[in-house]
Amino acid sequence: KMAQEVDPNGERTLAILTKPDLLDKGTEQNIVEIVQNKVIHLSKGYMIVKCRGQQQIIDKVTLAKATKDEIEFFKNHQHFRSLLREGKATVQCLAKKLTLELVDNIKKTVPSIAKQVKEQLNETTGELQRYE
Numbered sequence: 137k138m139a140q141e142v143d144p145n146g147e148r149t150l151a152i153l154t155k156p157d158l159l160d161k162g163t164e165q166n167i168v169e170i171v172q173n174k175v176i177h178l179s180k181g182y183m184i185v186k187c188r189g190q191q192q193i194i195d196k197v198t199l200a201k202a203t204k205d206e207i208e209f210f211k212n213h214q215h216f217r218s219l220l221r222e223g224k225a226t227v228q229c230l231a232k233k234l235t236l237e238l239v240d241n242i243k244k245t246v247p248s249i250a251k252q253v254k255e256q257l258n259e260t261t262g263e264l265q266r267y268e
Contacts, residue, residue, distance in 0.1 A: 146177060147180075167216075188205075210226060
């Protein structure tokens with residue numbers, strides 16, 4: 137709902153679902169359909185991640201171990217293993233997706249920034265030539 141207020145067409149939003157291990161039994165297939173973008177369409181889609189829980193933080197579980205555990209959770213989950221195969225599950229997949237989004241955004245914005253820099257350079261060069 138909050139994302140729809142600032143992105144009503146769902147063009148800029150990447151939704152991230154968390155805590156899949158805490159879902160009520162029987163709701164898993166609904167979550168799969170959401171992450172597969174079948175319920176509320178978002179052009180950038182959905183991802184699902186399982187971060188360390190509070191007990192794992194207290195137990196000082198390393199990020200490497202938590203990452204391994206997260207992959208195992210999705211790999212062994214009857215409903216969510218398909219999301220792992222589709223590249224829509226785990227923090228690792230999310231990081232890759234966000235990196236691609238960032239690179240794409242940079243590719244789109246660099247030409248206009250370069251144009252602005254050239255225009256400013258030409259303007260400044262013109263001003264300097266007047267003082268010569």
